[in-house]
Amino acid sequence: MARLSLTKCFSIDANVRMIAITGAGGKTSLMYALAREFVSNGETVITTTTTKIFPPHSGQSPMILLSDDPELLGLAGELHQHRHVTLGRHIVQETGKIEGIDDETLKACMRLADRVVVEADGAAGKPVKAPEEWEPVIPMITDLVIPVTGLDCLGKPATDQWVFRLEKFLALTGLRQGEVISPDALERLLAHPRGALKGAGSHSRIIPFLNKEDLLPDKSAINAIAGRLGERSGGRIKFVVHGSLKGSIWSRIDLDSTAPR
Numbered sequence: 001m002a003r004l005s006l007t008k009c010f011s012i013d014a015n016v017r018m019i020a021i022t023g024a025g026g027k028t029s030l031m032y033a034l035a036r037e038f039v040s041n042g043e044t045v046i047t048t049t050t051t052k053i054f055p056p057h058s059g060q061s062p063m064i065l066l067s068d069d070p071e072l073l074g075l076a077g078e079l080h081q082h083r084h085v086t087l088g089r090h091i092v093q094e095t096g097k098i099e100g101i102d103d104e105t106l107k108a109c110m111r112l113a114d115r116v117v118v119e120a121d122g123a124a125g126k127p128v129k130a131p132e133e134w135e136p137v138i139p140m141i142t143d144l145v146i147p148v149t150g151l152d153c154l155g156k157p158a159t160d161q162w163v164f165r166l167e168k169f170l171a172l173t174g175l176r177q178g179e180v181i182s183p184d185a186l187e188r189l190l191a192h193p194r195g196a197l198k199g200a201g202s203h204s205r206i207i208p209f210l211n212k213e214d215l216l217p218d219k220s221a222i223n224a225i226a227g228r229l230g231e232r233s234g235g236r237i238k239f240v241v242h243g244s245l246k247g248s249i250w251s252r253i254d255l256d257s258t259a260p261r
Contacts, residue, residue: 006030006037009241009252010207016143018106018116020050020204022136023196024123024164025150026211028053029245031117032060035084043114044079048087048106050120050137052097061086070104076112085113106139118142120199122164127153127212128181129164130172130189131198138199147196147208149189151222151242152215153181168194183224190225191232206233209250210242223253230255 006012012019012034019034021027031047038045047061055064063082065075068089078085087109088098101109109116121136123129127150138145156162158175170177172192173185190196190208200206208229210222226240243250 003249004251006034006241006250007041009243009250010144010146011205011239012144016205017110017114018118018139018142019144019146020118020120020136020138020142020200021146021148022121022131022138022199023146023148023208024121024129025127025152026148026209026245027119027121027123028060030146030148030209030211031119032056033245033248034115034117035061038115039083043083044112045084045115045117046075046079046087046109046113047084047117048109048119049098049100050102050106050118050139051100051122052092052095053088053100053119054097055091056086064088064098066090066098070102070108072105072108072112075109079113100137103139103141106141110141124164126164127151127162128169128186128189130168130195132165132168135165136199138201138204140201142201142204145200145204145206146241147190147206149186149196149208149210151210151212154183154186154216154221156181158185183221187225187227187229187232191229191237197233197236200236206237207239207241208237210240211245213242214244214247226253226255 035045063085163169172195240253
């Protein structure tokens, strides 16, 4: 597997300003990995959430700013100093998590930073999930949606131990409870309009990320997942990125889809 940058794998150019990360199995790690690349490229970046996230440690983000001010006074100075700021409204006392921000605050972020990366989903630490009716919370102005899936779910039973929102997952994939999670099941989830495509605006690009490849004994499963993904998604998915955030290695599969664009 060639060592490429994440920005190249996801075709992130100057027009991709807001990125929303959904799904399960590595969203937070991907958000901060992208932020590190943006900073290394000389850009400023805000990492934030529309749901809730745990406060980052210093190796993930150098600065946390908590503010209910939609104009985000003081954020410009923090960005100038640190280049990367994690933004939220406040800490939820019961959970210790950072409360997410609203659309107006996100618009202010776009005026202040080169890039905004949003964790737009929750998964309770499970490697795979299907969205509930109110999920994911993807901002309307999102340029790129990255649905994440942890490949360590493959070969495991479709139970609450491995799947978040199990009932929805079974309905979208056609699996029965306890049945083995297969590459075909993940392909169905990723291509389903109520699965990984849910909530993405028609203008947003969608590029799934298959994480934890280092835990996968049979790498052929990746091509099996990607096989008909372009066609099944109606042409909305044109690339799949796969790899290991833990190992800092990733690559891309370009899908040869004849589905209507």
